[in-house]
Amino acid sequence: MTSRAARQAVEWLPALIVFVVVIGLWEGLVRALHVQQFLLPKPSTILSVFWTQRHTLWPAGWYTFKEALGGFAVGSGLGILAATVVARFKTAGTALMPIFIAANAVPIIAFAPIFGAWFNPISPHSKMAVAGVLCFLPVMVNTLRGLNSAKPRQIELMRSYAASELEIWRRVRVPSALPFLFTSLKVASVLAMIGAIVGEYFGGALNALGVLINTDAQIFQFQTAWAGILVASLLGIALYCAVGASERVVLRWSPQARDS
Amino acid sequence: MSVSPVVHIERVTKTFPQGNVTALQDIDLELTSGELVSLIGPSGCGKSTLLRVIGDLIQPTRGSITVNGKSASQARKDGDYGIVFQDPVLFDWRTVAKNIALPLEMLGWDRNRRRARVAEMLQLVELGGFAEHHPWQLSGGMQQRVAIARALSFEPSLLLMDEPFGALDEMTRERLNLELLSIWEKTGSTVVFVTHSISEAVFLSTRVVVMSPRPGRIAGVVDIDLPYPRTVETREAPRFFELVTEVRELLRSRGEHLLPEEEEALQ
Numbered sequence: 001m002t003s004r005a006a007r008q009a010v011e012w013l014p015a016l017i018v019f020v021v022v023i024g025l026w027e028g029l030v031r032a033l034h035v036q037q038f039l040l041p042k043p044s045t046i047l048s049v050f051w052t053q054r055h056t057l058w059p060a061g062w063y064t065f066k067e068a069l070g071g072f073a074v075g076s077g078l079g080i081l082a083a084t085v086v087a088r089f090k091t092a093g094t095a096l097m098p099i100f101i102a103a104n105a106v107p108i109i110a111f112a113p114i115f116g117a118w119f120n121p122i123s124p125h126s127k128m129a130v131a132g133v134l135c136f137l138p139v140m141v142n143t144l145r146g147l148n149s150a151k152p153r154q155i156e157l158m159r160s161y162a163a164s165e166l167e168i169w170r171r172v173r174v175p176s177a178l179p180f181l182f183t184s185l186k187v188a189s190v191l192a193m194i195g196a197i198v199g200e201y202f203g204g205a206l207n208a209l210g211v212l213i214n215t216d217a218q219i220f221q222f223q224t225a226w227a228g229i230l231v232a233s234l235l236g237i238a239l240y241c242a243v244g245a246s247e248r249v250v251l252r253w254s255p256q257a258r259d260s
Numbered sequence: 261m262s263v264s265p266v267v268h269i270e271r272v273t274k275t276f277p278q279g280n281v282t283a284l285q286d287i288d289l290e291l292t293s294g295e296l297v298s299l300i301g302p303s304g305c306g307k308s309t310l311l312r313v314i315g316d317l318i319q320p321t322r323g324s325i326t327v328n329g330k331s332a333s334q335a336r337k338d339g340d341y342g343i344v345f346q347d348p349v350l351f352d353w354r355t356v357a358k359n360i361a362l363p364l365e366m367l368g369w370d371r372n373r374r375r376a377r378v379a380e381m382l383q384l385v386e387l388g389g390f391a392e393h394h395p396w397q398l399s400g401g402m403q404q405r406v407a408i409a410r411a412l413s414f415e416p417s418l419l420l421m422d423e424p425f426g427a428l429d430e431m432t433r434e435r436l437n438l439e440l441l442s443i444w445e446k447t448g449s450t451v452v453f454v455t456h457s458i459s460e461a462v463f464l465s466t467r468v469v470v471m472s473p474r475p476g477r478i479a480g481v482v483d484i485d486l487p488y489p490r491t492v493e494t495r496e497a498p499r500f501f502e503l504v505t506e507v508r509e510l511l512r513s514r515g516e517h518l519l520p521e522e523e524e525a526l527q
Contacts, residue, residue: 151349153345153347153349154349154351156312156317156343156345157343157345157349159317159336160315160316160317160336160341160342160343161339161362161363161366161367162336162337162338162339162366163366167366171351171362172351175351175353178353251353253352253353253354253355253394254352254353255352255394255396
């Protein structure tokens with residue numbers, strides 16, 4: 001156990017060194033070159049604002065995080081559902097897949113102002129909608145690939161046991177789809193946070209992180225905006241890690257999960 | 261009991277609509293209980309198709325098949341078949357023990373009965389210490405032994421093997437041949453064994469069914485009168501070579517239109 005922890009520490013060391021060096025360079029260069037505050041604040045300034053404004057920033061972050069989480073859950077859920085329908089019913093697949101693939105090329109974020117109009121622009125629902133739509137396609141496409149990734153021989157084997165279609169799903173298709181599903185959920189977790197924040201740039205509750213970042217940038221409170229971005233990043237990383245952790249639990253059996 | 265046919269195949273023809281290929285034409289074959297019959301022939305002779313027709317994984321275009329006096333589809337529903345493919349087809353998310361237990365779960369065996377049987381099967385294929393391993397932690401030969409244990413776990417009356425050792429190296433293959441024979445002698449199951457290795461077919465079988473391609477037909481049947489139990493020495497017996505030659509000549513006489521690489525595969 002200790003040797004494993006030690007090995008992990010060694011693995012993380014290079015990244016940590018790079019991170020510290022970059023932050024150090026940032027701090028040093030901004031000081032040495034007298035870069036204007038509004039162009040690029042010093043990391044130390046951002047950190048101090050991050051601390052002094054914590055009673056504003058974290059509740060705002062939490063508010064936005066809940067929007068992202070809601071969009072993530074709804075979008076991913078619908079993506080899984082759509083993939084299941086398309087994998088189960090061939091006709092649904094032929095009718096829907098071209099549309100999904102075309103939709104995949106649409107810059108969905110462009111719809112953010114429209115969602116504001118559809119739902120109440122102040123309400124969190126319009127942001128959940130943006131986050132949800134962003135999550136839907138990657139989850140849907142990957143889950144579908146996963147559900148279809150079961151090998152013909154595996155299906156034949158199950159048939160030889162007189163397995164019903166439902167049993168083949170439960171015992172072969174769904175487990176084969178899980179690695180694909182988790183890959184897409186990790187992507188979706190990042191997209192959900194982006195969707196929620198960008199959605200808030202087009203209007204939202206005053207105590208939302210995106211609104212706060214946007215307003216602070218407009219009134220030249222760049223150090224606060226940066227601190228807000230820091231909060232957003234930390235929450236995004238937390239969501240990603242949570243999905244990654246559940247992946248490691250669910251896919252204990254997978255050789256890939258052990259490597260990652 | 262020993263004379264009752266386990267499998268009765270009558271005038272079975274299979275054409276695939278794609279490309280209008282006649283994979284099997286007018287196949288008549290009868291297998292009796294406890295036999296180990298090899299189907300041998302070049303690729304495209306329909307030996308795997310015949311195996312799948314027997315196992316009710318493919319429907320014949322014409323002709324009839326009965327297994328244990330029932331239709332093939334009834335036999336499949338009754339769990340009369342154990343199947344082993346060329347690749348082990350193990351499920352990565354299941355441990356070795358759980359892979360072997362899969363058909364038992366499907367048959368609704370309770371946990372204790374499953375556990376006891378799995379332990380027994382692991383002993384049989386000499387994988388006692390690997391119950392909790394995952395398939396990808398095992399070598400190819402070990403994985404194929406797990407597949408065999410799984411196919412035998414529910415004591416199917418008929419074991420269908422589709423080139424089960426085709427992907428393995430020669431050493432492993434010969435060892436698994438011996439292992440298969442000892443399992444077969446212990447369990448008394450009827451085995452249909454598809455291969456394109458002449459020596460493997462002769463070494464294992466009670467009978468070798470030689471097939472020829474385009475359309476797939478039975479070119480001849482060779483009775484293998486080598487005594488059991490067969491051992492490493494069997495492969496060096498003069499009678500073994502005579503039988504190998506007999507099978508090879510049967511393959512050649514019907515295989516004038518073989519492609520060069522198919523001929524090579526039959527060496």
